[in-house]
Amino acid sequence: xxxxxxxxxxxxxxxxxxxxxxxxxxxxxxxxxxxxxxxxxxxxxxxxxxxxxxxxxxxxxxxxxxxxxxxxxxxxxxxxxxxxxxxxxxxxxxxxxxxxxxxxxxxxxxxxxxxxxxxxxxxxxxxxxxxxxxxxxxxxxxxxxxxxxxxxxxxxxxxxxxxxxxxxxxxxxxxxxxxxxxxxxxxxxxxxxxxxxxxxxxxxxxxxxxxxxxxxxxxxxxxxxxxxxxxxxxxxxxxxxxxxxxxxxxxxxxxxxxxxxxxxxxxxxxxxxxxxxxxxxxxxxxxxxxxxxxxxxxxxxxxxxxxxxxxxxxxxxxxxxxxxxxxxxxxxxxxxxxxxxxxxxxxxxxxxxxxxxxxxxxxxxxxxxxxxxxxxxxxxxxxxxxxxxxxxxxxxxxxxxxxxxxxxxxxxxxxxxxxxxxxxxxxxxxxxxxxxxxxxxxxxxxxxxxxxxxxxxxxxxxxxxxxxxxxxxxxxxxxxxxxxxxxxxxxxxxxxxxxxxxxxxxxxxxxxxxxxxxxxxxxxxxxxxxxxxxxxxxxxxxxxxxxxxxxxxxxxxxxxxxxxxxxxxxxxxxxxxxxxxxxxxxxxxxxxxxxxxxxxxxxxxx
Ligand code: GCB
Numbered sequence: 001x002x003x004x005x006x007x008x009x010x011x012x013x014x015x016x017x018x019x020x021x022x023x024x025x026x027x028x029x030x031x032x033x034x035x036x037x038x039x040x041x042x043x044x045x046x047x048x049x050x051x052x053x054x055x056x057x058x059x060x061x062x063x064x065x066x067x068x069x070x071x072x073x074x075x076x077x078x079x080x081x082x083x084x085x086x087x088x089x090x091x092x093x094x095x096x097x098x099x100x101x102x103x104x105x106x107x108x109x110x111x112x113x114x115x116x117x118x119x120x121x122x123x124x125x126x127x128x129x130x131x132x133x134x135x136x137x138x139x140x141x142x143x144x145x146x147x148x149x150x151x152x153x154x155x156x157x158x159x160x161x162x163x164x165x166x167x168x169x170x171x172x173x174x175x176x177x178x179x180x181x182x183x184x185x186x187x188x189x190x191x192x193x194x195x196x197x198x199x200x201x202x203x204x205x206x207x208x209x210x211x212x213x214x215x216x217x218x219x220x221x222x223x224x225x226x227x228x229x230x231x232x233x234x235x236x237x238x239x240x241x242x243x244x245x246x247x248x249x250x251x252x253x254x255x256x257x258x259x260x261x262x263x264x265x266x267x268x269x270x271x272x273x274x275x276x277x278x279x280x281x282x283x284x285x286x287x288x289x290x291x292x293x294x295x296x297x298x299x300x301x302x303x304x305x306x307x308x309x310x311x312x313x314x315x316x317x318x319x320x321x322x323x324x325x326x327x328x329x330x331x332x333x334x335x336x337x338x339x340x341x342x343x344x345x346x347x348x349x350x351x352x353x354x355x356x357x358x359x360x361x362x363x364x365x366x367x368x369x370x371x372x373x374x375x376x377x378x379x380x381x382x383x384x385x386x387x388x389x390x391x392x393x394x395x396x397x398x399x400x401x402x403x404x405x406x407x408x409x410x411x412x413x414x415x416x417x418x419x420x421x422x423x424x425x426x427x428x429x430x431x432x433x434x435x436x437x438x439x440x441x442x443x444x445x446x447x448x449x450x451x452x453x454x455x456x457x458x459x460x461x462x463x464x465x466x467x468x469x470x471x472x473x474x475x476x477x478x479x480x481x482x483x484x485x486x487x488x489x490x491x492x493x494x495x496x497x498x499x500x501x502x503x504x505x506x507x508x509x510x511x512x513x514x515x516x517x518x519x520x521x522x523x524x525x526x527x528x529x530x531x532x533x534x535x536x537x538x539x540x541x542x543x544x545x546x547x548x549x550x551x552x553x554x555x556x557x558x559x560x561x562x563x564x565x566x567x568x569x570x571x572x573x574x575x576x577x578x579x580x581x582x583x584x585x586x587x588x589x590x591x592x593x594x595x596x597x598x599x600x601x602x603x604x605x606x
Contacts, residue, residue: 004125004201004202004223005200005201005202005203005221005407006123006125006202006404006407006408007200007201007202007203007295007297008365008369009095009097009191009193010295010296012293012294012295012296013292013294014195014196014291014292014293014294015193015194015195015293015294015295016084016087016092016193016194017191017192017193018081018191018192018193019189019190019191020055020079020081020140020190020191020192021055021056021189021190022054022055022079023052023053023054023055024052024053024054024055024077024078024079024186025046025047025050025051025052025053025077025078025079026050026051026052026053026059026075026076026077026078027042027047027049027050027051027075027076028067028068028071028073028074028075028076029073029074029075029076031067031073031170031172032170034073034074035074037074037076037143038074038143041111042076042078042141042143043108043111043113043141043143044108044111045111045139046078046139047076047078050078051063053077053185054335055077055079055185055186055190056099056185056186056187056188056189056190056335056336057185057186057187057331057332057333057335057337058102058183058184058185058187058332058333058334058335059071059075059184059185059333060181060183060184060185060333061330061331061332061333062331071146071184072146072147072158072172072174073145073146073147074143074144074145075143075144075145075146075184075185076141076142076143076144077141077142077143077144077185077186078139078140078141078142079139079140080137080138080139080140081137081138081140081192082136082137082138083132083134083138083192085134085135087132087134087194088132088134091197092129092194092195092196093127093129093194093195093196093197093199093225094127094128094129094132094192094193094194095125095126095127095128095192095193095194095195096109096114096125096126096128096140096190096191096192097123097124097125097190097191097192097193098117098123098124098125098142098186098188098190099123099187099188099189099190099191099336099364099365099366100120100121100122100123100187100188100364101117101120101124101142101144101185101186101187102120102121102144102146102182102183102184102185102187102334103118103119103120103144103145103146103147103148103152103184104116104117104118104144104145104147105117105118105124105142105143105144105145106142106143107126107140107141107142108139108140108141108142109126109128109131109132109138109139109140110131110132110133110138110139111139112131114126114128114131114140118152119152119153119383119400119401119404120146120184120187120361120383121361121362121363121383122362122401122404122405122408123188123365123408129225142186144184144185144186146182146184147174148174148176148182150389150391150394151391151393151394151397152397153382153383153384153387153394153397153398153401153421154176154178154360154361154383154384154385154386154387155176155177155386155387155388155389155394156174156175156176156182157174157175157176158172158173158174158175159172159173159174159175160172160173161173176386176568177386177388178360178385178386178422179386179567179577180326180328180360180385180565180566180567180577181328181333181565181566181567181568182568183328183333183334183566185333185335186335187327187333187334187335187336187364188335188336188364188365188366189336189366195293196285196291196292196293197224197225197291198222198223198224198225198233198284198285198291198293199222199223199224199225199284199293200220200221200222200282200284200293200295201221201222201223202219202220202221202407203218203219203220203221203280203282203295203297203411204218204219204221204410204411205217205218205280205297205299205411206218206448207265207299207300207301207302207303207413208301208303209262209264209301209302209303209314209315212260212261212262213258213259213260213261213262214258214259214262214263214264214301215256215257215258215259215301216239216256216257216259216278216280216299216301217254217255217256217257218237218254218255218256218257218280219253219254220235220237220253220254220282220284221253222235222253222284222293232253233284233285233286234251234284234285234286235251235252235253235282235283235284236249236250236251236282236283237249237250237251237252237255237257237280237281237282237283238280238281238283239257239259239278239279239280239281239299240278240279240281241263241278242263242276242277242278242279247259247278253284259278259301262301263276263278263301264276264300264301264302264314265277265300265301265302265372265375265413266302266313266314266375267313267318267354267355267375267376267377268349268352268353268354268374268375268376269352269354269603270313270316270318270354270375270603270606271375274374274375275300275372275373275374275375275376275413275414276300276301277298277299277300277372277373277413278298278299278300278301279296279297279298279299280296280297280298280299281294281295281296282294282295282296282297297411298369298372298373299411299413300372300412300413300414301413302314302413303315304416304417304448304449304450306450306469306470306507306555307507308505308506308507308553309501309507309552309553309555310507310552310555311416311450311470311507311509311555311556313377313416318354318377318555319549319555319556319602319606320354320355320377320509320555320556320557320558321352321353321354321355321556321557321598321599321602321603322353322354322355322356322357322376322377322556322557322558322559323353323356323357323558323559323560323561323562323581324356324357324359324511324512324558324559324560324561324562325344325356325357325358325359325363325561325562325563326359326360326561326562326563326565327361327363327364327367328563328565328566328584329584329586330584330585333566336364336366336367338366340586341364341366341367341370342370343586344367344562344563344586345370345374345376347562347582347586347588347592348374348376348562349374350596351581351592351595351596351599352596352599352600352602352603353376353599354375354376354377354603355376355377355378355379355416355556355558356371356376356378356379356558356562357378357379357381357419357454357511357558358378358379358380358381359381359385359422359454359511359512359561360381360383360385360421360422361381361382361383361385362380362381362382362383362405362408362409365408368380368409368412368414368415371412371414372412372413372414375414376414377414377416378412378414378415378416379415379416379417379418379419379452379472379511380405380409380415380417380418380419381419381421381422381454382398382401382402382405382418382419382420382421383401383421384398384401384420384421384422384424384453385421385422385423386422386423386424386425387421387424387425387431388424388425390424390425390428390430390431390434395434395437395438398420398421398438399437399438399441402418402420402438402441402442402445403441403445405418406418406442406445406446407445410445410446415449416449416450417449417450417451417452417469417470418442418446418449418450418451418452419452419453419454419472420435420438420439420442420451420452420453421453421454422453422454422474423454423455423456423474424453424455424464426453426455426457426462426463426464426465427457427461427462427463428463429463431463431464432463432464434464435453435463435464435467435468436464436467439451439467439468450469450470451468451469452468452469452470452471452472452509453465453468453472454472454473454474454511454512455471455472455473455474456473456474456475458496458499459496459499459500459502459503459504460499460503465500465504465506466504468506469506470506470507470508470509470555471500471501471504471506471507471508471509472509472510472511473496473497473500473508473509473510473511473512474510474511474512474513474560475492475493475496475510475512475513476512476513476514476515477489477492477493477513478515478537478540479514479515479516479528479537483528484527484528486526486533486536486537486540487540489537489540489541489544490540490543490544490547493510493513493540493541493544493545493548494544494547494548497510497544497548497553497554498548498551501551501553507553507554507555508548508553508554508555509554509555509556509557509558510541510545510554510556510557510558511558512558512559512560513537513541513557513559513560514534514537514538514559514560514561514579515528515533515534515537515538515579516528516529516534516577516578516579517529517530517531517533517534517578517579517589517590517591518530518531518574518578519531519583519587519589529574529578531589531590531591532590534579534589534590534591535590535591535594538559538591538594538595538598539594541557542557542598545557559579559581559591559595560579561577561579561580561581562580562581562582563580563581563582563583563584563586564576564577564578564579564580564582564583564584565577565580565584566584581595
């Protein structure tokens with residue numbers, strides 16, 4: 001892990017941002033010779049053969065080629081760019097930043113290695129000032145490998161079957177236990193940005209409320225590329241209202257800002273102005289000596305707390321109404337797409353939801369910017385979906401990922417909980433020490449938010465929930481158990497959730513429940529896979545939840561899933577997971593309409 005900050009690239013009077021997105025050159029390694037690109041140094045000159053590939057996007061569904069769709073191994077991207085000469089004249093520091101590349105990435109600029117990163121859902125960057133050439137084309141090459149193994153997050157398995165009667169020699173099978181397609185490629189924007197030589201490397205804010213006043217504690221970290229820095233650079237921090245009006249200004253690289261009668265950050269539908277964001281303008285250095293660096297950070301002032309039964313935002317008990325999501329859409333796979341992103345937020349507010357979980361990995365920063373601004377509470381999940389084997393090596397990787405996640409997202413008001421992972425084999429004894437160590441690590445990085453993970457176990461079997469702040473459970477009565485028996489849902493949900501609360505004396509949140517439906521399929525009496533069955537499944541859960549809210553320990557309900565999404569090919573999935581309220585094209589099923597009715601009713605009654 002690097003100790004640098006990971007601020008989102010933002011333009012300012014001292015910083016330029018250039019987007020390198022577009023159509024890049026792309027090729028895959030021959031299956032039988034995965035090292036070929038390295039041996040032949042594909043990064044040193046322009047590719048001799050290539051196809052065209054959009055960036056950002058998963059590469060899998062864009063071509064008509066099954067080899068590309070199902071590819072496992074090293075795939076290669078290449079692109080040319082021209083840095084403007086003024087960057088050289090003004091002695092700017094230049095950084096190349098990838099929002100995410102799945103899974104392992106090696107990056108070269110002009111034939112020289114710039115950086116490597118492993119982990120498919122978090123940004124990485126490299127200072128490429130010394131690698132740039134001015135006056136001619138610059139070449140960036142990225143090698144991407146989507147192979148997963150027992151020390152990656154998520155885990156995966158590569159098999160080399162040796163039964164020659166059934167498989168040709170050298171045949172490779174790739175397998176994983178998590179339930180979504182292992183899309184790969186350059187998934188999020190690629191930026192070049194500049195800073196002065198003395199620059200703001202990181203900003204950390206922790207906010208609090210005191211009656212109707214807001215408090216922002218901040219730390220600015222800076223770095224210096226020059227050897228002789230005269231003295232500590234000057235730092236000025238100014239807070240602005242959403243309308244641009246100045247609130248106050250303080251000096252120093254650390255400090256505490258007091259805002260009388262503050263506009264707090266509230267979740268959607270709890271306040272006429274949810275998602276209120278101040279702007280924190282940080283100015284570092286003096287114009288006279290070194291040039292000044294300026295960065296503007298959106299800041300929401302709010303406080304997250306909880307006790308044994310209740311979850312509070314700004315001391316107000318808050319129920320969570322939402323769902324699990326995926327970064328998934330037609331053709332683009334997991335590639336960031338602005339129309340899909342904005343459509344999703346329009347559907348989220350149409351539903352009257354106030355929260356979602358970034359199941360099952362950290363989402364694009366652009367998506368979380370929307371959550372901050374709209375007032376959507378986020379349970380930010382790590383990419384640890386379905387851990388089967390707990391080892392020390394995996395724990396180290398998992399800690400590193402939590403460090404990178406918190407570093408990227410620590411300042412976001414929308415994030416109210418960190419989820420360490422989804423449905424690990426937490427009935428195993430080894431999961432106990434593993435999760436206890438991971439909670440401690442995460443709490444040391446961020447003591448202000450709840451830490452949890454999502455279990456699929458029952459209260460008597462689970463070994464890891466005991467260390468968590470909130471009990472988060474996935475249950476599928478009348479789907480994976482007692483298939484077809486929707487009349488059992490209320491009884492089972494009540495008994496299971498009460499058991500959790502009685503055993504651990506913690507608030508309980510249902511993070512997944514639901515049923516699959518193929519849009520347009522109807523039957524009465526209802527039957528699995530029809531829209532009618534999905535509606536009845538949700539309604540039976542609603543009735544159980546209403547009783548449990550009266551018991552006082554249930555803090556919310558989240559449906560699986562917001563929209564249908566791609567899975568590996570399986571005989572249990574008709575073209576993907578169909579538990580969406582919306583189709584993969586983001587059109588409503590019947591279930592979306594009843595959820596909308598429910599969520600708006602809950603919002604009005606709270
Ligand atoms: C689960 C998993 C989720 C799956 C879902 C399903 O428990 O957490 O990733 O997609 O069930 O539909 O099977």
